[in-house]
Amino acid sequence: MTDTTDLLALDRQVCFALSIASRSVIGLYRPLLQPMGLTHPQYLVMLALWQHEPLSVKELGELLRLDPGTLSPLLKRLQALGYLSRERNTKDERALAVTLTPAGRALRAEAEKIPPAIVERLGMELAELQHLHGALMRVIAATDRDPGSRKV
Known part of the structure; x- marks a missing residue:
């Protein structure tokens, strides 16, 4: 039995529950994404593009809360799979525009x-x-307000 007065009891930690739940839920996605050739992070990129395309790499990183070093390999792999293209923005040569290819758009029906x-x-x-999602969005908002939390 867990001591309910122990503030450091592992099973009382929000971070522990979130970590285990996150890994477990992502594990449920794996066999569903595998036939599409996607990993879970790649799936998140595709979800963002299906909803908001076109996006700059910077906008995509902000939306997914991924730094460029993490996002760039995901985009390269999705481009190699034929699901997206990255091209210089005609209005700003410094920015890369990310757009879906016809194959990337067609993948949405399977997803x-x-x-x-x-x-x-x-x-x-x-x-x-839906209640859980709302609670998690409130947790995200609270961490966004914390000046010590990591920002992209």
Whole structure:
């Protein structure tokens, strides 16, 4: 039995629960993304582009909260897979514009099967997942307000 007065008890730590939940949920995505040739981080890039294309690399990094050193290899791999293109912005030669290719746009139809499959695999009610999402968005907002938290 856990001592409820121990503030350092592992199973009382928000960071521990978030870490385990994150790895576990991402693990559920793996077999669904594998037929598309995507990793979970690549899937997040594709989600952002399906919703907001075109984006500059900087905008994409800010949206996904990824630094350029992490984002660049993801974009190169997605470009090699034929899902996106990166070209110099005609209005600002310093900026790279990221756009989907026809194959990248077509992949969306396959990806639309993923959210319902994840809901089914989790075995949780949609309302409960929506509540969880809202709570996590509040956690993200709180960390954004903290001056000590890492920013991209």
